[in-house]
Amino acid sequence: MxxxxxxxxxxxxxxxxxxxxxxxxxxxxxxxxxxxxxxxxxxxxxxxxxxxxxxxxxxxxxxxxxxxxxxxxxxxxxxxxxxxxxxxxxxxLTLQGEALERELALVKVVGKGEHRVEAMRLASAFGARTLDASLTSFVFELTGSTEEIERFIKLMTAVGLTEVSRTGIAAMSRGPDAM
CATH class of the missing domain: 3.30.70.260 (ACT domain)
Structure with missing residues (x-):
């Protein structure tokens, strides 16, 4: 053996x-x-x-x-x-099959000129809502999967990300059955 x-x-x-x-x-x-x-x-x-x-x-x-x-x-x-x-x-919920998982993030970006334009372009591409805008900053709201939120934050880092607040995951199983 x-x-x-x-x-x-x-x-x-x-x-x-x-x-x-x-x-x-x-x-x-x-x-x-x-x-x-x-x-x-x-x-x-x-x-x-x-x-x-x-x-x-x-x-x-x-x-x-x-x-x-x-x-x-x-x-x-x-x-x-x-x-x-x-x-x-x-x-x-992981054992019940693919659960629906979503997270909400508030993302503050500070910048001028090209950084402002790029921040708005990225926010639009991700479907983020603009909650606050000033001459030097934005606060965006994004709801999505954790992976999508992570990608958004990573991209916003390059254009002036200064603050992030996240809710954590809300989840529910798919289909007609209740928990």
Missing amino acids: NTSTHYPNAPVAQPVARHTLAVIVDNEPGVLARIAGLFSGRGYNIESLTVSETEHDKHISRITVVTSGTAHIIDQIKAHLDRLVPVHRVVD
Whole structure:
């Protein structure tokens, strides 16, 4: 028997993947802190986090968390979240197929002359709205995929990008079924 390791049952490295989790919770004080604490206490990273009340009469909020890890780590995160008292449901939108994901960014660009013209041209090409314009600056609003937002920011850096504010990812599964 010819093996490349001295240990025949050596563990195989699992790939790290990005997952988008939708968490339905009671909208009450401390819930977000408990969820963030769960991640930080176990050394898991939150790449994006959005929270909003979605059912006002029932005081229910939806938390969308984007994180990365092996399949085992993601399963652990979901199990830990499921055990928290204010959590009603945890859905891994990544496993349900391609989820619709969007992010909003406000981008401030400062410049004159050719830089102004180029900033306006790029904003138009990306479908960004101009929210504020002065003689020396613009504030653009862009909604799109994280990759599209990243490309826009990278291009705007060359023409005078000075400030960026991003919402984080809002996501929903495709098709007629609710979460």
